[in-house]
Amino acid sequence: MPFNSFDDYPMSWRPTLRRAGGPLYLELAELLEQDIRGGRLLPGTRLPPQRELADFLDLNLSTVSRAFKLCAQRGLIAGTVGSGTHVSYDALASLSPLPRADKPALLELGALLPDNRSFVEVTEVLREIAAEPDCGRLFGYDYEAPSLWQREAAARLLERAGCPSSADRLMVSGGAQNALAAILAGLFSPGDRLGVDPLTYPGLKSVARMLGIQLVAVRQERGVMSAAGIAAACRHDRIKGLYLMPTSQDPTTRTMSVQERQELAEAARRHDLLLIEDGIHSLLTPSPLPAIASFAAERTLYLLSLSNTVSPGLRVSYLVVPERYRPPLEDALSNINLTISPLLLEMASRLLASDRALQLLEAHRREAERRNALADHLLAGLTLRGDAQSFYRWLELPKGWTAERFEKSAELAGVAVHGAQRFAVGSAPPPAAARLAVCSPPDLKTLEQALTLLRQVVENG
């Protein structure tokens, strides 16, 4: 029986078990969750070692372990051998990848809202299809879709994006998020681990959490996952794969060089890792670099969505899938979608087969360049990462700032931005930086207003 001897040592968390009958590990896990959600345990706080807690509560070590494991799976805490268990920085983050409409009207530099231009090219295709006498066929079932010409049209676009592919390795999903959900649900099991950049795409964080797949931050060198980091994540966390965005990584905007891509492919092969390569921005750069998939085709799922760069409303994206992953991924996609809309697939395919998709792309690119030029001008002197065609930039803040505090100050000034903590994985403190979605404001005028306000926020500390 433990005595008050513990009162002498400071313990960051001293829960009281009611021991009211139910399983002890569950009660402990619930207490921990409540204390984190209630703000009594702040992000980054180090919890007492499991053995110490076990002593304090008069429990077995494994009972504490089990409770911690439950909370880790819910994304609340993350443990590291040697350095203990910490409350995750994103423990309180929303589970949804969508922006919540609970804030007062702000100048939006937070959520990514690709410019709502007129989409003439898409409209054109719609009218073409509607005019055809047999368009009713697009409203029945079509289990065989996509057809050969549709596959070939997609393969050409993929080639342009740096991922040479063949028609038979191609699959279709209802957008990038839909594809990620299918990949995680179909190729991973709850409890499996996936390596990611220390700052990663929040949409991935939320599906992974929903499906009980743990994300592991892989150590970087010079802004990209290092071979040593990957080796460590394999040994220590037994990760099954890596999620990568080698071109204009969200949110850091880092683009990997060809050599870095080759090295990464090599490392993946060495450790027999599955790669998920998100090529979402690969079409934006004037001459895209070769995809990692082109160096490790046997293990890379390459994902190309039309949402950002062509039209968000089309809900079509393409997947290049290695042979061995095809059957399970087909099952997963049909479990999630049954089929995708033949009409939308037809529209997307025609956009690709003609050069209209590229026209749209080009228009988005030019708009992005205008906006980025303005941003470079208005924020001159600050560290603003990202190249001229990017839809967002990465603002590294001067000493003294934290990402959370900056996000809040910006909001008070009337501008929504996404601080680094929203992208953080695990329990390492996020850097002082924020993502600015320069393409989200409706026009240049509004962007100018937002950036000017932001500059004042940075300078007035």
Place this chain on the structure above:
Amino acid sequence: MPFNSFDDYPMSWRPTLRRAGGPLYLELAELLEQDIRGGRLLPGTRLPPQRELADFLDLNLSTVSRAFKLCAQRGLIAGTVGSGTHVSYDALASLSPLPRADKPALLELGALLPDNRSFVEVTEVLREIAAEPDCGRLFGYDYEAPSLWQREAAARLLERAGCPSSADRLMVSGGAQNALAAILAGLFSPGDRLGVDPLTYPGLKSVARMLGIQLVAVRQERGVMSAAGIAAACRHDRIKGLYLMPTSQDPTTRTMSVQERQELAEAARRHDLLLIEDGIHSLLTPSPLPAIASFAAERTLYLLSLSNTVSPGLRVSYLVVPERYRPPLEDALSNINLTISPLLLEMASRLLASDRALQLLEAHRREAERRNALADHLLAGLTLRGDAQSFYRWLELPKGWTAERFEKSAELAGVAVHGAQRFAVGSAPPPAAARLAVCSPPDLKTLEQALTLLRQVVENG
């Protein structure tokens, strides 16, 4: 150390552990999976009691238990206290809800393929929209969808289907399968259990298996889940909810009476169960019965898809969601879809707001009536369940048949049907019956041919 003493007793399974280093429970689970998939353990086989296996293999009881649990989560086996562990009847079933195109061309009475008629009404709406100058707005993001009028149009249809609802409780998904995936992923956790009819919709079986959610067959009385069966499933299996198709249940075609619906709602309330009510066929009957959701609105997710009864290609379905499940289900839907296509939603909404959806519905209904009349005529004398508007019928076979054997014999005769085993949950042997999708053949002529062949198959034993 175990001796040969076991050789005297017959054990249905005698695996040999290689003990080559890895975890024992994993090795055992893999052996079991291999032996089931390899056909060395047939569906229905009773495995040795866990204690006996543990003795035989010189393992701890819990180690065997853990291995069995893994296989149970993969849907390979199902255990019942008292009566032991059995190999599931659907252990070898495909994980995909789609028909596989690996069979020679057969007369299709297996898969449900709603008749590919011309869909004039849908085409009409498409042309209407395409003609409008501002239709480009349907290709941007629309996080606020569905809009008020769209919700109201859907609410009217739901009312007609027997589920009075309000615009604010409404959510939208990309078809019924998509909705089921979101519900299971968002409101259930791996290992949770869901009660279902002993024969249930295969699309549910496959998502549930993918997500690690265990289906539990609830005991029936007079063809519907009984209060006692529900109570037993709660006590023994601690199910979290029930999946129901009260109108023209797939595959048995059983429709619950109003009283049965009320009693079921009452039972759900008593045991605090979540209900998933699939109203997929509720619009087909001339005057639909009140939905179970109308008796237990606080706990019922009501699902209405347009795929079967209006147009399969639209990929839109509606969900009526009780207050407390809205936030997690919204998160789940956005994790899986991000958003659904504004164009498809607009088309569906216009179909509903005008009376064109009802016209389509009516056309499908009349076609079904013609086909069912033919079926009743050609299979007169056999037990053929299902009413005049159903898309499929349930053929109960004479003594001597098993469902598997009938399915195979029919296939040899050139007709695809789905035997009861495809719908079976758990380890109880499925009844001798098969589902005939009378609406799948392209025309009445083909249907006649198929049914005539089937009759011969039945009669020639």
Place this chain on the structure above:
DNA sequence: AAATTTGTCTATTTACATTTC
């Protein structure tokens, strides 16, 4: 109707590997 069979669950013991100091 009582004893036994049987699966399930929680808690415990033991071992291990990595990181920190």
Place this chain on the structure above:
DNA sequence: GGAAATGTAAATAGACAAATT
């Protein structure tokens, strides 16, 4: 560089409750 700290995982023990006989 080695000892201590620390989290993770597997195997084991014990208790429980439902179903069978």
